[in-house]
Amino acid sequence: KAGVTQTPRYLIKTRGQQVTLSCSPISGHRSVSWYQQTPGQGLQFLFEYFSETQRNKGNFPGRFSGRQFSNSRSEMNVSTLELGDSALYLCASSLGQGVDGGYTFGSGTRLTVV
Amino acid sequence: AQSVAQPEDQVNVAEGNPLTVKCTYSVSGNPYLFWYVQYPNRGLQFLLKYITGDNLVKGSYGFEAEFNKSQTSFHLKKPSALVSDSALYFCAVRDLDSNYQLIWGAGTKLIIKP
Numbered sequence: 001k002a003g004v005t006q007t008p009r010y011l012i013k014t015r016g017q018q019v020t021l022s023c024s025p026i027s028g029h030r031s032v033s034w035y036q037q038t039p040g041q042g043l044q045f046l047f048e049y050f051s052e053t054q055r056n057k058g059n060f061p062g063r064f065s066g067r068q069f070s071n072s073r074s075e076m077n078v079s080t081l082e083l084g085d086s087a088l089y090l091c092a093s094s095l096g097q098g099v100d101g102g103y104t105f106g107s108g109t110r111l112t113v114v
Numbered sequence: 115a116q117s118v119a120q121p122e123d124q125v126n127v128a129e130g131n132p133l134t135v136k137c138t139y140s141v142s143g144n145p146y147l148f149w150y151v152q153y154p155n156r157g158l159q160f161l162l163k164y165i166t167g168d169n170l171v172k173g174s175y176g177f178e179a180e181f182n183k184s185q186t187s188f189h190l191k192k193p194s195a196l197v198s199d200s201a202l203y204f205c206a207v208r209d210l211d212s213n214y215q216l217i218w219g220a221g222t223k224l225i226i227k228p
Contacts, residue, residue, distance in 0.1 A: 004157070033216075042220040043204065056215045090157050103216075105150075105157030 002027065004093050004106035012112045018079040021109045025072050025093030031055075032074040033103065034066060037088040046089075049074055078111075086113045116141045116209040120219035127195045127226050135190040135222045137205030146208030147188040148216070149179055153201045161203075164188060175199070195226045 005024040013019050025032050033056075034046040045058040049068035066076040072093070078085055088110050092103040118139045127133045139145055146165050150158040162173025169181045179190045190203060205219040 043218045045215065045218070048215070092158070102160065102163075103158075105159070107155070107157045 004091055004104050006089075006091050006106035006109050008109060009107065010110045010112075012114060013081050014114055015081055015083060017081050018077060019081060019111060020075055020077045021089055021091075021111070023074045023076075023091030023093075023106060025074070025091075026104055029093035029095050029104070030072050031094045031096065032068055032072065033092045033094075034074070034076050035090040035092070036060075037090055037108070038086075043090075046076065081113045083113050086111060116207060116217050118205050118207045118217050118219045120203075120205055120222045122222050123220075124223045124225065127224070129197055129226050129228050130194055133192050133195045133199070133224065133226070135203050135205075135224060137188045137190065137219060139186050139188060139205075139207045141207055141209065145188075147179075147181065148206045148208075149173065149177070149188075149190050150204045150206065151175075151201050152204065152221075158204060161190070197226045197228055200224055200226045 004026055007022045023032055031050045033048040036044045036046055046060055046064060047054055047066050048056040052068045063079045068074045088108045090105055090108045092105045094103050120137055125135055148163045149161040151161050152158045161177050162171050162179055164171050164181045172178045177192050179188055181188050202221050202223050204221045206216045209215045209217050
């Protein structure tokens with residue numbers, strides 16, 4: 001079966017622009033989580049959605065937002081991009097609410113802000 | 115506060131030798147513990163988990179981990195390392211007091227030399 005699909009794989013944006021990243025979870029998975037990965041900060045949790053509701057949110061500024069659609073696909077948006085937003089953005093899906101940690105990750109979107 | 119620590123940024127092992135990647139945790143209740151692996155330019159892949167039961171947990175690719183409650187550790191092990199095991203390894207703990215949010219370690223880079 002198809003895995004978690006993230007689009008696009010690579011993205012270059014300039015400071016001040018906004019960007020939208022997309023994540024299609026494994027068919028049947030209802031939970032989607034987003035992470036930011038950078039060499040200096042490691043893996044930072046952004047937010048988690050389950051059945052279109054945001055269940056958890058990390059410590060990121062309001063420029064970072066997300067949503068989940070009725071088909072479980074999720075998008076995250078970053079407005080007013082800063083150089084420090086350059087990172088690998090990972091999406092992970094799970095069947096239920098992920099208590100048992102059974103997340104499947106996508107390959108990520110590499111965002112470069114110039 | 116819940117936390118997980120991976121004390122080594124990098125571990126170097128010769129091929130064929132046993133390997134250990136260390137992880138310690140701090141939670142208020144019973145921990146749910148996980149190991150994930152990340153290969154270059156890829157998302158994270160689930161390796162194994164401890165929820166309850168036998169302290170020795172077996173996972174993918176010949177890896178295993180030992181849960182030690184008294185030492186609050188969950189070290190990842192493999193009897194004989196392969197060059198293909200070279201990757202970034204993440205330990206995570208389920209935070210039962212924070213709506214089941216996963217808390218991630220900083221990651222340990224494992225280098226297996228031929």
